[in-house]
Amino acid sequence: xxxxxxxxxxxxxxxxxxxxxxxxxxxxxxxxxxxxxxxxxxxxxxxxxxxxxxxxxxxxxxxxxxxxxxxxxxxxxxxxxxxxxxxxxxxxxxxxxxxxxxxxxxxxxxxxxxxxxxxxxxxxxxxxxxxxxxxxxxxxxxxxxxxxxxxxxxxxxxxxxxxxxxxxxxxxxxxxxxxxxxxxxxxxxxxxxxx
Numbered sequence: 001x002x003x004x005x006x007x008x009x010x011x012x013x014x015x016x017x018x019x020x021x022x023x024x025x026x027x028x029x030x031x032x033x034x035x036x037x038x039x040x041x042x043x044x045x046x047x048x049x050x051x052x053x054x055x056x057x058x059x060x061x062x063x064x065x066x067x068x069x070x071x072x073x074x075x076x077x078x079x080x081x082x083x084x085x086x087x088x089x090x091x092x093x094x095x096x097x098x099x100x101x102x103x104x105x106x107x108x109x110x111x112x113x114x115x116x117x118x119x120x121x122x123x124x125x126x127x128x129x130x131x132x133x134x135x136x137x138x139x140x141x142x143x144x145x146x147x148x149x150x151x152x153x154x155x156x157x158x159x160x161x162x163x164x165x166x167x168x169x170x171x172x173x174x175x176x177x178x179x180x181x182x183x184x185x186x187x188x189x190x191x192x193x194x195x
Contacts, residue, residue: 017061029061034046037063047062088115158172171195
């Protein structure tokens with residue numbers, strides 16, 4: 001299985017990139033999110049999802065492992081194919097998709113071309129627990145368990161409110177940089193402003 005391809009960008013459009021590696025040009029389908037991350041670069045490392053069916057073989061490429069993990073979660077939902085998942089990642093950022101799933105925001109998910117009411121409901125039903133537990137995210141924990149019990153409690157509380165762990169970690173870390181000895185209430189209030 002191919003994990004990633006690293007090479008020179010021979011051509012790039014908002015929907016695909018041709019990546020040249022050792023004289024071979026790989027045609028890789030990408031989302032708008034990945035296009036924005038790669039545009040203007042001459043070299044790239046693209047994380048691959050190899051899509052293989054009896055009548056077709058495609059490479060879906062992602063600028064980050066995080067986006068690829070979310071893509072794999074999305075295509076695991078009945079009725080969501082690779083093209084629809086790519087459309088979702090082109091319409092919304094990975095974080096917006098995760099937050100919409102956690103908040104059960106059917107209208108936001110339905111606003112994506114190709115997603116109807118039933119698909120949006122199924123997506124939320126099947127992925128809410130996985131996304132809540134950090135599925136579809138390959139972000140390393142941004143701050144390690146600290147010696148600050150208030151920060152740990154604040155992180156747990158914010159995750160329980162429905163924010164993704166990666167976003168909560170960033171916000172709490174930023175709060176602690178500004179105010180190192182903040183109380184639990186202060187950490188939560190200041191972090192909420194950053195989320």
